[in-house]
Amino acid sequence: MKFAVIGHPVGHSLSPAMHSASFRAIGFDGTYGAFDVTPQDLPSVLRRFAAEGYRGINCTIPHKEAVLPLLDRLDDSAVHCAAANTVLFAADGTTTGYNTDGAGFRLSLEECGFRFAGARIVLLGAGGAARAVSVACRDAGCAELAVSNRTRSRAESLVAELRRTECAARMVDLGGVDDPETCRAVEEADLVVNATPLGLKPDDPSAVPQELLHAGQTVYDLIPVRRETATLAAARAAGARAVGGLGMLVHQGAAAFRIWTGLEPDISAMFSALGMGR
Secondary structure (H helix, E strand, O other): OEEEEEEOOOOOOOHHHHHHHHHHHHOOOOEEEEEEOOHHHHHHHHHHHHHOOEEEEEEOOOHHHHOHHHOOEEOHHHHHHOOOOEEEEOOOOOEEEEOOHHHHHHHHHHHOOOOOOOOEEEEEOOOHHHHHHHHHHHHOOOOEEEEEOOOHHHHHHHHHHHHOOOOOOEEEEEOOOOOHHHHHHHHHOOEEEEOOOOOOOOOOOOOOOHHHOOOOOEEEEOOOOOOOOHHHHHHHHOOOEEEOOHHHHHHHHHHHHHHHHOOOOOHHHHHHHOOOOO
């Protein structure tokens, strides 16, 4: 079976190494590639994958939202998150979109001992990954979820969508991290989540100023890289607990593999491929 991850850029992706390690460990006959796909090429690439017999793909930045109207069906997980990171190709070439990001995020944080119930959370970013994280935080029982985005209208849109469902949590939309209201929210937060692209490049700055962070907080950076991002470095320097995105990468990938094949992946092999013990 053939699988792949698509993004723009995609060279940073650790998914091929992670899935290939699991394939070997369970004796699964499959390949997993990585393809840099520009937004304008996304429709034609999906058609090509269907014609070439691919079983499934993962979507990363910037395709998680853009892929939705191109798919034949959407699972409830993709509908609720308004984004899809996983696509299943049926034998007839039709496609179904899923979202496994939210479940992967929640599980990886709970493994670190974080308790969502009653937590005050600030989410930086309002794109496809942020949407999945916001739904996971809401459903896990957080007390407050504040969404911060440089373009505030995008934060407002995401918060408006969250408010349409039954939810006890207080929902707040915020501007960028230089906004005084956002600064106060970050300082008071139990969990700060970076769901922006900052950190993909080695020289990217921290997504949040170090002076706003402090001991007792958890800072989660969704960027799935082996190195420490500037956001995580700032968190550690401030005395906060710093959690990288590799755990989420593994768990969302494991969920995608189950959707594609109905089989159980070797999660330990996936962690080992990323240089992480379990």
